[in-house]
Amino acid sequence: MSIITDKTNKNQRVLMMGNEAIARGALEAGVKVVAAYPGTPSSEIPKVLGDVADEMGLYVEWSTNEKVSLEVAAAGSYAGLRALCTMKQVGVNVASDFLLHLAEYGSRAGLVLVTCEDPGSLSSTNEGDSRPYSKMMEFPLIEPGDIQEAKEMTQWAFDLSETIHNVVMLRSVTRMSHASGNVIVGDLPQTQARADFQYHGGFFDQMTGPVMTLPGTAPTQRLRQHAGLEKAIACFEKSPFNTYTGPDRSEITIITSSAATFYCREAIAILGLEERVGLLKLGTTWPLPPRLMEKYLAATDRVLIIEEGTPFLEDNLKALFVDLSETVGPTRFHGRADKTIPSVDELNPDIVMTALSTLLDLPTDDSMADYRQRISAALEGSVPDRAMTFCPGCPHRASFWLLHEALKLDNRRGFICGDIGCYTLGVADCGFRAVKTVAAMGSGVGMASGFGKLQRFGLEQPIIAVCGDSTFFHAAMPGLVNAIHNQADMIMVILDNAGTAMTGFQPHPGIPVGADGKPLPALDIPTICQAMGVRVEIVDPFQFAAARKTIGDLLDDAGGVRMLVLRQACALSPARKGKKEWTVSVDPDKCLGDACGCNRLCTRIFKCPGLIWDPEKRQTRIDEFVCVGCGVCAQVCPQNAITVEKAVKA
Amino acid sequence: MNTTALKHDPYNLIITGVGGQGNVLASRMVGDMLSRLGFDITIGETFGASQRGGSVMSHLRISRQGSYSPQIPLGRAHMIVSLEPSEALRMLRAYGNPEVQVITNMRPVRSSSVISGEQPYPAPETIVGWINDFSEKAWFLDTTETATRLGNPIFGNVMLVGALARTGQLPLDRDIFEAVVRSRMPEAKVRVNLEAFDAGGEMIGEKST
Ligand code: SF4
Ligand code: SF4
Numbered sequence: 108m109s110i111i112t113d114k115t116n117k118n119q120r121v122l123m124m125g126n127e128a129i130a131r132g133a134l135e136a137g138v139k140v141v142a143a144y145p146g147t148p149s150s151e152i153p154k155v156l157g158d159v160a161d162e163m164g165l166y167v168e169w170s171t172n173e174k175v176s177l178e179v180a181a182a183g184s185y186a187g188l189r190a191l192c193t194m195k196q197v198g199v200n201v202a203s204d205f206l207l208h209l210a211e212y213g214s215r216a217g218l219v220l221v222t223c224e225d226p227g228s229l230s231s232t233n234e235g236d237s238r239p240y241s242k243m244m245e246f247p248l249i250e251p252g253d254i255q256e257a258k259e260m261t262q263w264a265f266d267l268s269e270t271i272h273n274v275v276m277l278r279s280v281t282r283m284s285h286a287s288g289n290v291i292v293g294d295l296p297q298t299q300a301r302a303d304f305q306y307h308g309g310f311f312d313q314m315t316g317p318v319m320t321l322p323g324t325a326p327t328q329r330l331r332q333h334a335g336l337e338k339a340i341a342c343f344e345k346s347p348f349n350t351y352t353g354p355d356r357s358e359i360t361i362i363t364s365s366a367a368t369f370y371c372r373e374a375i376a377i378l379g380l381e382e383r384v385g386l387l388k389l390g391t392t393w394p395l396p397p398r399l400m401e402k403y404l405a406a407t408d409r410v411l412i413i414e415e416g417t418p419f420l421e422d423n424l425k426a427l428f429v430d431l432s433e434t435v436g437p438t439r440f441h442g443r444a445d446k447t448i449p450s451v452d453e454l455n456p457d458i459v460m461t462a463l464s465t466l467l468d469l470p471t472d473d474s475m476a477d478y479r480q481r482i483s484a485a486l487e488g489s490v491p492d493r494a495m496t497f498c499p500g501c502p503h504r505a506s507f508w509l510l511h512e513a514l515k516l517d518n519r520r521g522f523i524c525g526d527i528g529c530y531t532l533g534v535a536d537c538g539f540r541a542v543k544t545v546a547a548m549g550s551g552v553g554m555a556s557g558f559g560k561l562q563r564f565g566l567e568q569p570i571i572a573v574c575g576d577s578t579f580f581h582a583a584m585p586g587l588v589n590a591i592h593n594q595a596d597m598i599m600v601i602l603d604n605a606g607t608a609m610t611g612f613q614p615h616p617g618i619p620v621g622a623d624g625k626p627l628p629a630l631d632i633p634t635i636c637q638a639m640g641v642r643v644e645i646v647d648p649f650q651f652a653a654a655r656k657t658i659g660d661l662l663d664d665a666g667g668v669r670m671l672v673l674r675q676a677c678a679l680s681p682a683r684k685g686k687k688e689w690t691v692s693v694d695p696d697k698c699l700g701d702a703c704g705c706n707r708l709c710t711r712i713f714k715c716p717g718l719i720w721d722p723e724k725r726q727t728r729i730d731e732f733v734c735v736g737c738g739v740c741a742q743v744c745p746q747n748a749i750t751v752e753k754a755v756k757a
Numbered sequence: 758m759n760t761t762a763l764k765h766d767p768y769n770l771i772i773t774g775v776g777g778q779g780n781v782l783a784s785r786m787v788g789d790m791l792s793r794l795g796f797d798i799t800i801g802e803t804f805g806a807s808q809r810g811g812s813v814m815s816h817l818r819i820s821r822q823g824s825y826s827p828q829i830p831l832g833r834a835h836m837i838v839s840l841e842p843s844e845a846l847r848m849l850r851a852y853g854n855p856e857v858q859v860i861t862n863m864r865p866v867r868s869s870s871v872i873s874g875e876q877p878y879p880a881p882e883t884i885v886g887w888i889n890d891f892s893e894k895a896w897f898l899d900t901t902e903t904a905t906r907l908g909n910p911i912f913g914n915v916m917l918v919g920a921l922a923r924t925g926q927l928p929l930d931r932d933i934f935e936a937v938v939r940s941r942m943p944e945a946k947v948r949v950n951l952e953a954f955d956a957g958g959e960m961i962g963e964k965s966t
Contacts, residue, residue, distance in 0.1 A: 120792065121792075122785075122788050122789055122792040122798055122800075229803060253824055254799075254824070282801060282827045282828065285801075285802050285803075286799060286800060286801045286802070286827035287785070287788060287798070287799070287800040287802075288797075288798065288799045288800070288824050289792060289797055289798060289824070366826075366827065369799075369824070369825065369826035369827060369828075370826050370828070372826075373825060373826045373830065374830075377830065455826075455828045455830070456826050456828060456830040457830050457831050460830070475832050475854060478832075478853070478854060478855055478891070479832065481890075481891075482849065482850055482853060482891050483850065485887055485890070485891070486846055486849075486850050486887065489846070489879055489883075490843050490846045490847050490850065490879075491843055491867075491868050491870055491871050491876040491877075491878055492868060492870050492876065493775065493810065493811055493812045493843075493844075493868040494811075494868065494869060494870065495810060495811045496810045496868075496869045498777075498810065536869065536873075537869060707873075707874070710872050710873055710874070711873045711874060712873075714869050714872055714873055716810055716866075716867070716869065716872065718872060719867060719872065720872055720873070720874055722874070722877075730867075732901070732905075732910050733866075
């Protein structure tokens with residue numbers, strides 16, 4: 108039984124993750140269609156909904172990319188079914204082309220777009236803030252301020268969407284999606300829904316006409332869209348998700364949203380400022396409700412805006428202030444823009460405390476100064492860094508070892524264009540720094556396609572692009588088509604580890620299973636590429652001899668695109684997890700340690716976490732708890748000191 | 758409704774370790790136990806790096822008065838439970854204070870900079886010394902052997918939950934642990950989890966300093 112459908116929970120307090128609360132809210136709203144592409148910190152929402160798809164009568168899919176997922180969800184809405192689409196911040200960029208048209212036309216049954224963002228880029232390569240899309244493309248934006256609200260506001264978002272007949276964006280952040288808290292759950296409705304797409308109505312009849320945005324239709328459709336926004340504002344003026352706590356007239360009023368609400372509340376409490384500082388927590392952040400803002404701006408002379416991301420709320424408030432200035436009187440605004448709050452990175456309670464202390468000129472609390480000073484002095488440089496690395500037995504470590512080695516031997520300063528996934532770590536020591544470019548999903552092959560055309564300007568470096576199997580379908584295919592058609596001189600390497608490893612093994616079109624666990628036809632990447640007319644080689648990166656030969660051969664076969672599929676399952680995949688293929692040990696008589704002349708290839712360069720350098724014995728040994736028995740290190744050691752024996756399967 | 762008073766409200770608990778050590782499950786279990794006892798729980802987790810050997814930490818805020826920030830303010834932890842000794846130091850440096858208490862497993866997980874010899878890993882007695890210096894009370898255990906005997910080093914996480922319960926700093930007991938395990942795991946796994954919980958508790962009995 109899933110926590111999100113447990114009926115015995117009704118009206119009970121349940122400890123839920125933010126993403127589970129969002130999923131529960133969607134279920135309580137009677138969602139029927141769910142489509143998503145995985146991305147941290149959003150992936151748990153479709154995951155838990157996929158797990159209950161049968162039980163709750165849902166259609167849940169992992170779509171090829173975010174644009175497609177939004178199109179699939181919109182189809183649900185147009186056919187009369189409540190639909191949910193979830194993604195991480197960068198996904199909104201991918202979906203944005205369709206999103207513009209969707210917002211211009213509007214929706215029918217409730218349609219909610221959840222974007223889970225990652226301030227501080229804890230598990231992203233960027234600090235993207237998707238909120239400005241709401242303003243740019245003119246649809247409402249809401250942001251829950253705690254886990255209970257994550258459920259309530261998701262549920263409400265569907266109603267709001269149906270009130271205004273447009274998509275509603277609910278924005279979460281890592282500290283909301285991946286935080287857990289007590290949630291009081293409500294009813295799970297037993298709704299029966301029949302899908303039917305109405306298109307017989309008049310052209311401009313949003314509910315029954317054809318769904319299209321065409322040349323010349325935009326002005327009429329946007330007027331309709333704006334009428335929806337007016338209705339949204341009317342709801343927002345009296346929304347229970349906008350709350351104020353604090354004195355009637357404050358010295359400073361903090362205006363905040365999302366997870367930052369926690370930090371502000373805590374900072375005010377720790378500093379004991381309840382009588383001096385007001386806290387206006389907004390759940391509805393675009394469009395801003397002007398009467399509500401007028402009321403609270405009039406009750407203070409200073410405003411501190413605390414928000415995760417860019418100064419979006421801050422800029423909108425200032426713009427609104429221009430209209431309100433006569434009634435609310437002079438107001439000073441502090442926030443990211445004037446650097447009262449650092450202009451980048453994730454927030455926390457300490458940042459808010461520092462900002463309040465500065466603005467109010469509070470005496471500094473130095474009760475902890477001595478402890479802090481002593482502990483930093485004692486521990487200075489003594490706590491080893493823990494850089495992210497590939498898992499023990501990760502196929503990517505072997506793949507990058509081989510590619511790096513081949514490029515070094517080739518000696519023409521070749522390089523790898525990287526992409527998004529675990530293998531982004533190819534930029535780091537654990538990937539031997541073989542990867543020299545990383546940008547968006549699919550950008551590796553796109554950029555390689557460009558580099559691969561620069562020979563006429565003297566570029567002599569061999570070019571390799573890498574991408575994972577999930578990324579291949581998501582965004583690499585257009586770049587690859589481009590490279591093949593334009594005859595870019597490059598090698599396309601698919602790091603096929605049988606799943607979307609980084610975000611927790613969601614299936615993708617190359618995997619024969621769907622979000623609900625039922626079988627689906629898998630698309631075979633090598634066959635697709637062969638059909639596109641390129642040479643395709645498939646090797647196992649754990650078989651060094653064969654892989655070396657193939658890679659060398661592909662490097663020599665210059666001109667046009669050549670494909671290499673390095674196929675080996677992720678070490679954490681269900682196929683490999685907990686199963687040792689080899690029992691591995693280091694022969695102390697053979698391991699020469701520093702005297703070897705290999706410069707400790709195994710522990711200094713290859714660095715699988717399963718290998719330990721014993722500084723006393725000055726030799727390498729295997730950490731039997733960490734090693735997963737892939738046998739690769741045995742092929743790295745030039746002394747053959749690492750020995751493998753077929754593991755006895757338990 | 759349970760009326761046990763908390764030693765601090767909110768009580769700030771950090772459970773930390775390295776990706777793959779089962780830290781997230783341990784924090785969920787403790788959160789679930791306390792939530793069933795009627796406390797308001799907020800858990801903040803940093804686990805983006807969990808699969809790839811990074812540091813993983815969970816912040817638990819335990820209260821009678823509502824939800825708190827999923828990030829504990831600096832220097833305000835009451836208890837740090839660590840599955841790995843150098844991670845205990847890392848947390849102490851950021852969230853420690855003279856009153857903090859620490860429970861740590863002493864088996865190191867060497868990071869890649871240690872494996873390669875770029876950075877030394879502090880000697881166990883040095884780590885013990887520092888933790889004693891910068892905490893009010895500390896417990897040091899080695900869960901790995903017992904956990905391996907139980908079938909998997911990952912049971913170290915449950916052992917530390919048992920250890921935490923035995924310190925008496927939070928109103929956690931075996932019954933509520935059993936209730937949580939039964940609701941989360943198949944029947945076949947219940948016994949071994951209880952054994953791990955008990956084994957962790959016994960280590961506190963023996964090794965309290
Ligand atoms: S999760 Fe899989 S693909 Fe990712 S680093 Fe670990 S073994 Fe490699
Ligand atoms: S066999 Fe070698 S490379 Fe593979 S996991 Fe074990 S130590 Fe690492």
